[in-house]
Amino acid sequence: xxxxxxxxxxxxxxxxxxxxxxxxxxxxxxxxxxxxxxxxxxxxxxxxxxxxxxxxxxxxxxxxxxxxxxxxxxxxxxxxxxxxxxxxxxxxxxxxxxxxxxxxxxxxxxxxxxxxxxxxxxxxxxxxxxxxxxxxxxxxxxxxxxxxxxxxxxxxxxxxxxxxxxxxxxxxxxxxxxxxxxxxxxxxxxxxxxxxxxxxxxxxxxxxxxxxxxxxxxxxxxxxxxxxxxxxxxxxxxxxxxxxxxxxxxxxxxxxxxxxxxxxxxxxxxxxxxxxxxxxxxxxxxxxxxxxxxxxxxxxxxxxxxxxxxxxxxxxxxxxxxxxxxxxxxxxxxxxxxxxxxxxxxxxxxxxxxxxxxxxxxxxxxxxxxxxxxxxxxxxxxxxxxxxxxxxxxxxxxxxxxxxxxxxxxxxx
Numbered sequence: 001x002x003x004x005x006x007x008x009x010x011x012x013x014x015x016x017x018x019x020x021x022x023x024x025x026x027x028x029x030x031x032x033x034x035x036x037x038x039x040x041x042x043x044x045x046x047x048x049x050x051x052x053x054x055x056x057x058x059x060x061x062x063x064x065x066x067x068x069x070x071x072x073x074x075x076x077x078x079x080x081x082x083x084x085x086x087x088x089x090x091x092x093x094x095x096x097x098x099x100x101x102x103x104x105x106x107x108x109x110x111x112x113x114x115x116x117x118x119x120x121x122x123x124x125x126x127x128x129x130x131x132x133x134x135x136x137x138x139x140x141x142x143x144x145x146x147x148x149x150x151x152x153x154x155x156x157x158x159x160x161x162x163x164x165x166x167x168x169x170x171x172x173x174x175x176x177x178x179x180x181x182x183x184x185x186x187x188x189x190x191x192x193x194x195x196x197x198x199x200x201x202x203x204x205x206x207x208x209x210x211x212x213x214x215x216x217x218x219x220x221x222x223x224x225x226x227x228x229x230x231x232x233x234x235x236x237x238x239x240x241x242x243x244x245x246x247x248x249x250x251x252x253x254x255x256x257x258x259x260x261x262x263x264x265x266x267x268x269x270x271x272x273x274x275x276x277x278x279x280x281x282x283x284x285x286x287x288x289x290x291x292x293x294x295x296x297x298x299x300x301x302x303x304x305x306x307x308x309x310x311x312x313x314x315x316x317x318x319x320x321x322x323x324x325x326x327x328x329x330x331x332x333x334x335x336x337x338x339x340x341x342x343x344x345x346x347x348x349x350x351x352x353x354x355x356x357x358x359x360x361x362x363x364x365x366x367x368x369x370x371x372x373x374x375x376x377x378x379x380x381x382x383x384x385x386x387x388x389x390x391x392x393x394x395x396x397x398x399x400x401x402x403x404x405x406x407x408x409x410x411x412x413x
Contacts, residue, residue, distance in 0.1 A: 009133050009204070009210055010042075010131070010132040010137045010138055010139055010140050011138065011211070012132050012139075012140045012142065012204060012210060012212075013142065013214055013321060014154065014213045014214070015027035015030070015141065015142065016147055016151070016213055016216065016234075017147060017217065018216075022216055023143065023144075023216040024051050024052055024143050025247075026247060026293065026309065026313070027043065027141050027142070027143040027214075028052065028056055028141075028143075028306050029306040029313060030214070030313070030314075031073075032071065032303060033307075033310035033311075033313070034138075034141065034319075035067075035070040035071035036070075037319065037320065038070065039070065040136065040139070041072070041139045041141065042072045042074065042137045042139070042140045043071065043072070044076055044128065044131065044140060044141070044143070045061075045075045045076060046076055046125075046128075046144055046145060047143050047146075048145065050075045052073065053073075054301070055301060055306075056301075057301050057302035058073070061074055062075055062077060067303075076124055076127055078120035078123055079120055081120065081123050122156060122201065124153075125157070125204075126200070128140060128142055128204070129200050129204050138321075141321070151234060154205060154237065154239055155375075155377075157198045157201040157205065158205075158206075158238060161195065161198055161199060161202060164195060173191060205238070208240040208323070208327055208329070208330070209323060212243070212323055213234055213241045213242070214241070215230055215231060215234075215243075215244045217244060218246065218247055218248050219246050219248070219273075219275075219278050220274075221273075224277050224280065224281055227281065228284075228353035228355070229353075229355070229373045231244070231285075232354035233372070233374075233375050235351050236354075236370060236373070236375055236377050237377060240323070240327065240330075241288055242288065242324045242327070243325070244289070244290050244291070245293065245313065246281070246293070247292075247295075249271075249278070249293065249295060250270055250294070250295055251294050251295070253268050253271065284352075284353060285352065286397065286398035287326040287352070287398065288325060288352055288353075289325040291313050296309075330349065331347060331350075331379060333345065333347050333348075333382045341411050342406075344403055345384060345403070345404045346402065347368070347404065348396075348399045349379070349399065349402070351372060351400045354372050354373065354395070358373050358374065359393075361393055361402065363389075364378065367379060367380055367381065368381055368390075370400070387406060387407055387410045387411055387412075388404035388406050388407055388411075389404065390402060390403070391403045391404060391405045
């Protein structure tokens with residue numbers, strides 16, 4: 001595929017859900033819609049269950065498969081990717097000689113690191129960055145692992161960089177490079193390579209104009225609670241959820257006149273319950289777009305079935321891979337009132353569908369620690385807020401609003 005005529009990185013969409021063919025099906029339908037609209041599209045699976053080929057109706061996609069002139073498919077084997085990358089790493093370390101801390105790292109086998117949490121998933125994200133930036137594609141649609149694992153993976157790059165910077169700041173790493181210990185120089189060099197690679201992933205995920213998450217769910221009361229929690233956690237992690245795709249809606253049923261069929265009556269009641277859940281979700285979703293798909297009589301397999309789903313999802317010529325709805329910044333800072341030491345500043349964090357009872361706030365040096373739904377995030381404060389103290393906080397619609405007032409001891413006169 002040629003990259004001529006396209007500026008900047010590709011659009012990237014991460015499809016997140018509980019797992020199973022529903023999430024994979026809607027990701028595949030979205031990729032097909034994008035490709036048919038003329039976007040050069042890659043559909044890639046990071047889910048090691050690898051049901052993508054089954055949904056599309058092809059034998060396998062462990063290697064890149066060109067399905068049409070504008071659509072490629074790949075089931076990425078992150079386990080093999082981890083083993084291959086580790087072999088190249090140990091070769092570099094072996095050249096650095098021995099060290100004083102026990103066995104040689106180069107003596108390890110790649111299989112011994114396959115259980116290390118998150119490593120292969122981060123390598124998978126690094127491949128997504130490569131596909132999105134090399135210029136071959138306009139859109140990359142990613143079928144992700146199940147929800148909890150996926151959100152941890154998508155949040156990991158920012159958390160890893162923040163941790164490295166706190167434990168071993170960059171200026172100290174640079175100073176170590178000037179020393180005479182070749183082993184320390186090698187360690188810093190490897191860390192800098194990791195920081196650069198993970199930084200590229202964080203940059204892609206933070207690009208709210210190009211990268212979004214689409215959450216696949218079903219219209220059930222218990223699932224609605226989980227959906228709200230997932231949207232809130234994604235927003236807290238700085239991810240842009242632009243659409244919630246509600247799968248398996250029952251179609252409209254008319255009970256035959258004069259008949260009291262218990263089966264039809266059950267379906268009508270069940271659909272009414274689904275519609276109430278859908279209405280509640282729509283009313284509370286803020287700027288997040290809600291799209292829905294009717295349950296199929298048969299399991300959708302192949303491009304014909306996927307095309308029908310795509311037309312139902314993205315009606316009225318909607319661009320399937322565009323960022324849907326409004327795109328508010330994750331964090332906004334502004335002056336609310338006053339001047340000088342009498343000023344009141346606000347920091348607004350976009351947190352749709354969050355449960356207010358789960359919110360917590362803390363301050364650690366120049367960071368604000370925000371907790372919600374059992375997850376915490378350190379948010380680096382804007383420079384003006386670092387000289388302030390927290391005066392209060394409240395929820396305003398989809399925003400967490402934190403107010404700051406100047407600290408007279410450090411505020412410039």
